[in-house]
Amino acid sequence: xxxxxxxxxxxxxxxxxxxxxxxxxxxxxxxxxxxxxxxxxxxxxxxxxxxxxxxxxxxxxxxxxxxxxxxxxxxxxxxxxxxxxxxxxxxxxxxxxxxxxxxxxxxxxxxxxxxxxxxxxxxxxxxxxxxxxxxxxxxxx
Amino acid sequence: xxxxxxxxxxxxxxxxxxxxxxxxxxxxxxxxxxxxxxxxxxxxxxxxxxxxxxxxxxxxxxxxxxxxxxxxxxxxxxxxxxxxxxxxxxxxxxxxxxxxxxxxxxxxxxxxxxxxxxxxxxxxxxxxxxxxxxxxxxxxxxxxxxxxxxxxxxxxxxxxxxxxxxxxxxxxxxxxxxxxxxxxxxxxxxxxxxxxxxxxxxxxxxxxxxxxxxxxxxxxxxxxxxxxxxxxxxxxxxxxxxxxxxxxxxxxxxxxxxxxxxxxxxxxxxxxxxxxxxxxxxxxxx
Numbered sequence: 001x002x003x004x005x006x007x008x009x010x011x012x013x014x015x016x017x018x019x020x021x022x023x024x025x026x027x028x029x030x031x032x033x034x035x036x037x038x039x040x041x042x043x044x045x046x047x048x049x050x051x052x053x054x055x056x057x058x059x060x061x062x063x064x065x066x067x068x069x070x071x072x073x074x075x076x077x078x079x080x081x082x083x084x085x086x087x088x089x090x091x092x093x094x095x096x097x098x099x100x101x102x103x104x105x106x107x108x109x110x111x112x113x114x115x116x117x118x119x120x121x122x123x124x125x126x127x128x129x130x131x132x133x134x135x136x137x138x139x140x141x
Numbered sequence: 142x143x144x145x146x147x148x149x150x151x152x153x154x155x156x157x158x159x160x161x162x163x164x165x166x167x168x169x170x171x172x173x174x175x176x177x178x179x180x181x182x183x184x185x186x187x188x189x190x191x192x193x194x195x196x197x198x199x200x201x202x203x204x205x206x207x208x209x210x211x212x213x214x215x216x217x218x219x220x221x222x223x224x225x226x227x228x229x230x231x232x233x234x235x236x237x238x239x240x241x242x243x244x245x246x247x248x249x250x251x252x253x254x255x256x257x258x259x260x261x262x263x264x265x266x267x268x269x270x271x272x273x274x275x276x277x278x279x280x281x282x283x284x285x286x287x288x289x290x291x292x293x294x295x296x297x298x299x300x301x302x303x304x305x306x307x308x309x310x311x312x313x314x315x316x317x318x319x320x321x322x323x324x325x326x327x328x329x330x331x332x333x334x335x336x337x338x339x340x341x342x343x344x345x346x347x348x349x350x351x352x353x354x355x356x357x358x359x360x361x362x363x364x365x366x367x368x369x370x371x372x373x374x375x376x377x378x379x380x381x382x383x384x385x386x387x388x389x390x391x392x393x394x395x396x397x398x399x400x401x402x403x404x405x406x407x408x409x410x411x412x413x414x415x416x417x418x419x420x421x422x423x424x425x426x427x
Binding site for chain 1: 182183185186189190192193196197200285343344345346347348352353356357364
């Protein structure tokens, strides 16, 4: 395949660069709805909500869980500036399940007005998202 | 010739100095390792954020956002990033020299030029000079909070028209031995000059251009300051490590030379004493 069929995908977080490679398609959770990008897309900039990013490369599909941020799309590259992002391959299910249990435990003891509620709620959602991403990843590959 | 006792004292004091400099070298090396991993981790995000921001700004009308407005450059602010502590070779001097040159060059261009001084050393250096100081910041620990604090003040200042252009001078970390001195214009944002049609095509924006600019512009400026702080911190530790290494080397050389001198002086003293004893004995014999 010629090089022109690929676009460069970069996923970076303040902590590190999570992914940088050539892909053929990217599906990401835009704030106004999920969108898919193929090469030659119109330049496009959007905020992201937390969710699942799928990047299709020639050899395999790459699944990521991202925690909000920005995505810039130009005709031959996609940049995702995420507050947090993790590859499905790097998600440790056991640890995330433990996190989820802990967060849910805490939430049970709190009501919605509690100042700690948003923090634990956020943690629970994050853990759920990661588990879902891993599940989808398993289902596809 | 110096007396034996003097030489001995000098050797002792140089040895003490060597101990201190090599301890400082070790501390700097440990701090460098941390600062280096911090900056390497932060770089990709900072660079990409900046790319996205520049690309958005290039496609946007300057009237869209108060931070994009381009005004007649009458007042200018220069951010000077140096260190809190000295003993790091020419690290700070290089920054100050460049800042001085900047001031000299641009003094007549602007009605007013004021400085934001980051790092205690830069405050010490500039407070005796006839320049206006807008703000002095002590670094102690380069954090995103500190970058935010600097950023918020400058963003507000630019929006309310306190100044029209913003420059920064800081050291970029290359390796422990080399730092690259940067002089960048931060505001107004440098637009990409290109004939490429793709660059000029307007973005589709979601949710809206306003929301994106509001979110992205201040964030990317703060991240830029954050990166500058981290780059400068890593450079500082690198410069200190190198400076202390050469200081330790110089001290070792000095000790060697002084020891030779000391041994020679001691030998001379012994020889003199022997001569005295021998000639004394000869005199008694006679």
